[in-house]
Amino acid sequence: MSKLLFWVLVFIVALIVWRLWNIRQWNARRRHDASSPPKKKPGRDEPMVQCVRCGVFLPRGDARLTHNGYRCNDEACNRHD
Ligand SMILES: [Zn+2]
Incomplete structure (x- = not known):
């Protein structure tokens, strides 16, 4: 029984570590996005x-x-001009 409890504990700890890692990654990415303004592609605002x-x-x-x-x-569209 104590062996099972041990593995459940290991699983929970792994889950928490994984969650914390994910949050850290997400925060780092968000900080990075906020610090660098979105690049404007030329011709992006051009009407279609x-x-x-x-x-x-x-x-x-x-x-x-x-x-x-x-x-x-x-080319294919203009071939038969
Ligand atoms: Zn065309």
Whole structure:
């Protein structure tokens, strides 16, 4: 019986250590995120436009404007021009 109690105790201690480790990791990550401002990717705020031919959405800067509307730069989409 005391052997069983010992293993239960070991299990509980392991669980507590694991929990503490997780919390520490999580806190460290949160501190790291707070200290470094989120990097802004260029063109992230650009409005999305839809290719009139294939229907794919892409940033307006990557699209080209034709008389029909925006077109993507996909080779397959522009092959039959
Ligand atoms: Zn397209």
